[in-house]
């Protein structure tokens with residue numbers, strides 16, 4: 001839908017005395033280590049979002065009893081702004097991230113935030129830090145909105161007060177090479193009735209131990225399976241998944257245990273627009289492993305905002321290493337990456353109205 005942002009939003013702005021943008025080395029962008037000049041803040045108190053402000057990016061003080069540190073009531077989002085070949089800065093589907101943020105907020109017993117504040121605050125911040133949006137191939141400005149509980153109280157109950165913030169970080173690729181992944185059949189990321197669909201910090205914290213274990217065995221990431229039977233493919237923790245089997249693009253249907261990826265949703269729509277046949281449904285481990293063994297899987301990739309479209313080189317299942325074939329010309333992944341690049345760098349029309357100019 002068209003985003004109608006109330007430009008009369010009352011945001012106080014404290015400009016940085018000295019921009020750090022000259023320190024940005026566009027040819028050596030790493031993921032998530034460098035932050036642009038400003039950050040947006042809003043505080044929730046007395047049932048209201050208030051004190052909307054943009055201040056120089058920097059450390060904050062907090063009380064050691066801050067609720068979030070103890071019980072993890074915090075959520076986040078990830079989205080990206082791109083600079084088109086013509087130099088225009090546009091944000092990819094901010095309202096979709098806003099809607100998902102509020103779903104996460106509800107699940108974590110936190111207040112929702114109006115679109116005017118989420119998207120309007122972001123727009124103001126980007127107008128101020130526009131120079132931080134890189135223009136190299138595959139580069140973008142990663143945007144991190146988040147909210148956390150700020151009561152200074154260590155009893156267990158939902159906090160009465162919260163802080164919402166947005167900062168940004170110029171980034172290049174998240175994975176620098178095709179990824180090696182292991183189908184996880186011991187640990188579990190999410191259970192039915194749990195928080196798997198929410199972008200809450202605890203999902204990521206709980207995934208660290210099994211992921212590090214797999215990394216020590218030489219894998220980049222895990223493919224999580226359902227917690228009840230380890231029979232169905234879920235997601236990869238940093239990204240959703242899609243497989244090309246017999247020429248069809250197949251992706252596990254988002255559920256309450258799978259994050260509803262916006263990049264996933266967008267790429268599947270683009271695949272349909274390209275005439276590729278797409279299936280969103282439950283995908284069994286058996287189907288994936290059998291297709292790999294029989295040479296019926298042509299491609300596999302992760303899809304996420306940070307990861308974009310990350311080709312998978314090898315999938316391991318219970319010690320058996322199942323390599324993917326080397327990508328052929330006109331592979332589905334390549335077609336999708338090109339379509340996404342054409343869209344985000346302004347080389348093609350935006351038929352779905354996904355890009356918001358700042």
Ligand code: COI
Pocket residue numbers: 077078079237238239304305306307
């Ligand atoms: C994303 O923004 O794509 C995430 O899921 C967060 C993380 C992988 C950096």
